[in-house]
Amino acid sequence: MSSEYKRAVNVRRRFDKAVRSLDRDLRERVLNIVDELQKGTISGKPLKGPYREFKSVGIGKYRLIYSDKVHCVIDLYDIRHRETAYI
């Protein structure tokens, strides 16, 4: 059975490229995060300045950057690994 989203999900090229580089478990986790964003059970932290309409959500060492500014759309912008060799 198809589970229709309340909001369409746009995937930017940079997000698509980033998600392809992740292993299957992480891709599943990203999918689950998108589900939670759809349900509104989680919400990201807004970025600043020219990117204030974007938000970030942590997934372990990764941050998913998205925008929900446009009504009925979740715009998946990027996934970034934290740039540090700490621990």
Added chain:
Amino acid sequence: MSVLEEPSNVEDVAKRLLEDERALSILTLVFQITLVKISESDLVATYRELGDRFKSVGVDVEDALEAILEHNLWKLRQVRSNFWGYALMYLDFILNYPDNAYNYVVTLLSTMLLLLATYETIEPTKLRSIGEALSTLSEELESYTLTFMLMLEKPGVEEEVSATARTREELRRVFRLE
């Protein structure tokens, strides 16, 4: 009131410090020396040592320290290898988003004050309070890190929408999870 006595009020201390021209002059000098003297591995080692101080009393601030370290490492790399690009980006940020720029400086200075306060105590309750304040501020700092990173990247074809999913199954296909 000192940062050590009341870590949750660190932003007020940072704001007062930013109004003190003598303190700012010294901080500027320290920053310049740091750029010449500190290596990336020194920075990582310092954060590891700070992390150990918290761990020794059972306080988990790994995520917060990572976020703060990432910000400072990234900035160090930019200043050393992409100075003009970084300076122009930062100037753009200050000129066009002055409120954000002020809050950024307060957040950054507050994290530094808290990290310095960490060296002043071994009391678990104080370290726990410092850790809590650091966790809150590190989330804010991470928003600035990501903003600056994105501001330095030139928009291109990667900004285009490559797929639109209206169901979970469609998104699974986009994520190659079939």
